[in-house]
Amino acid sequence: MGFIEELKSKVSAQCPSIVFPEGEDERILGACVRLQEERILAPVVLGNIDKIKETAQAKGLNIDNLAVIDPLNYDDTDALADAFVERRKGKIDKEGAIEMLKDPNYFGTLLVYTGRAAGMVSGAVHTTGETVKPALQIIKTKEGFKRTSGLFVMLRGDEQYLMSDCAINLEMDAPTMAEVAVITDMTGKQFGMDPHVAMLSFSTKGSAKSDEVTMVQEATALVKENHPEIKIDGELQFDAAFVETVAKKKAPGSPVAGHANTFIFPNLAAGNIGYKIAQRFGGFEAIGPILQGLNHPVNDLSRGCNEDEVYSLSIITAAQAIL
Ligand SMILES: CC(C)(COP(=O)(O)OP(=O)(O)OC[C@H]1O[C@@H](n2cnc3c(N)ncnc32)[C@H](O)[C@@H]1OP(=O)(O)O)[C@@H](O)C(=O)NCCC(=O)NCCS
Numbered sequence: 001m002g003f004i005e006e007l008k009s010k011v012s013a014q015c016p017s018i019v020f021p022e023g024e025d026e027r028i029l030g031a032c033v034r035l036q037e038e039r040i041l042a043p044v045v046l047g048n049i050d051k052i053k054e055t056a057q058a059k060g061l062n063i064d065n066l067a068v069i070d071p072l073n074y075d076d077t078d079a080l081a082d083a084f085v086e087r088r089k090g091k092i093d094k095e096g097a098i099e100m101l102k103d104p105n106y107f108g109t110l111l112v113y114t115g116r117a118a119g120m121v122s123g124a125v126h127t128t129g130e131t132v133k134p135a136l137q138i139i140k141t142k143e144g145f146k147r148t149s150g151l152f153v154m155l156r157g158d159e160q161y162l163m164s165d166c167a168i169n170l171e172m173d174a175p176t177m178a179e180v181a182v183i184t185d186m187t188g189k190q191f192g193m194d195p196h197v198a199m200l201s202f203s204t205k206g207s208a209k210s211d212e213v214t215m216v217q218e219a220t221a222l223v224k225e226n227h228p229e230i231k232i233d234g235e236l237q238f239d240a241a242f243v244e245t246v247a248k249k250k251a252p253g254s255p256v257a258g259h260a261n262t263f264i265f266p267n268l269a270a271g272n273i274g275y276k277i278a279q280r281f282g283g284f285e286a287i288g289p290i291l292q293g294l295n296h297p298v299n300d301l302s303r304g305c306n307e308d309e310v311y312s313l314s315i316i317t318a319a320q321a322i323l
C-alpha cells in the first residue's frame with residue numbers, strides 16, 4: 001500500500017473535520033468534494049457562498065453535502081474574537097480581532113484553535129507568510145520546540161523522501177537546524193518511516209571550509225549528543241547522502257551516507273529551490289509544506305499546487321490531527 005493510501009485508511013476511521021479557507025479556488029473545492037464523497041475527512045469550506053457555487057458549477061461539482069461557512073456572515077464570530085484576544089494577551093483588542101477575522105486564514109486558524117476543526121489547509125492562493133502567520137501567533141509551537149519548519153514529503157512510485165526546512169526559517173543557525181532535524185525525524189516516525197537523516201551541505205566531512213559548513217557540523221553534533229537514537233550524519237553533499245558508490249568514496253563508514261531518505265537543508269534558499277527542482281525536473285509529487293511542531297496541524301500549500309497535491313496534503317493534515 002502506498003504512503004497516502006495507508007494514511008487514508010487510518011484517517012477515514014475517525015473522519016476529522018479540516019477547514020479550507022480558500023473554498024472559492026477550484027483545486028481546493030475539487031479536492032474537498034473528493035474527500036467528502038470518499039468519506040475520508042469532513043471538509044469545512046470557507047468563502048462567499050455565491051462564488052463557491054460559481055466555481056462548483058464551472059467545474060461540474062456537486063457541493064450539496066459540503067459544509068460552507070462565510071466568515072463575513074458567521075453566528076459565532078464574537079466567541080472567536082474573544083478567544084483571539086485572550087490568546088494574544090494584550091497584542092490585539094476585540095475590535096481589532098473582529099476586523100482580523102474577516103481574513104479567512106485568521107478565521108480558519110481560530111476555528112482550529114477553538115476546537116471547531118481539527119486542522120487547516122491553505123496557501124493555494126495565499127503566500128506562505130499570509131497562511132502561516134496566524135498559526136504562529138495563535139496555535140504556536142508545542143512545548144519543547146522554538147521554531148516551526150516546513151517539511152515536504154516527496155513521492156515518486158515506491159520512492160518516499162522527506163525534505164526540510166523548505167518553507168519557513170529565513171535565518172538558520174546550528175540550534176535551529178538541529179531542531180529541524182529532530183522534528184523531521186519525529187514526523188517521519190509518526191508516518192511510519194525509518195528516517196536516515198542527512199545534514200546537507202556543499203561539503204562532505206570537511207572537504208570544504210566555511211562558516212556555513214561549520215554550522216552544519218555543529219548542528220549534526222548537537223543532534224548526535226542530545227538524541228543518540230536518531231540515525232543521522234553530516235555534513236554531507238547530496239550525492240554522498242544519496243548515492244552508495246559516492247558515499248563509499250566521500251564518507252566511508254557513515255551510518256547514513258548512501259541511503260539517506262530524510263534531507264535537512266542548511267538554509268531556506270537551498271530547501272525551497274531543492275524541493276522544487278526534484279518536483280519539476282524529477283517528477284516527484286511534492287506534498288507540503290507540512291508545518292512541524294505546532295500544537296494543531298495547520299498546513300500550507302504551494303500556489304503552484306494541483307488538486308491531487310491538495311487532496312494528499314489534506315489527508316496528511318488529518319493524519320497529524322489523529323495520530
Ligand atoms: C514565517 C514568517 C512569515 C514569519 O514572519 P515573521 O515576520 O518572522 O513573523 P513575526 O516576527 O511577525 O512573528 C509572528 C509570530 O510568529 C512567531 N514566529 C516567527 N517565526 C516563527 C517560527 N519559525 N516558528 C515559530 N514561531 C515563529 C513569532 O515569535 C511571533 O510570535 P508572537 O507574535 O506571539 O510574539 C517569515 O519567517 C517568512 O516570511 N518566512 C518565509 C516564508 C516564505 O516565503 N517561504 C518560501 C515559500 S514556502
Ligand SMILES: CC(=O)OP(=O)(O)O
Nearest residue numbers: 167289301302303304
Ligand atoms: C512552498 C512554496 O514555495 O510556496 P509558494 O510556491 O506558494 O511560494
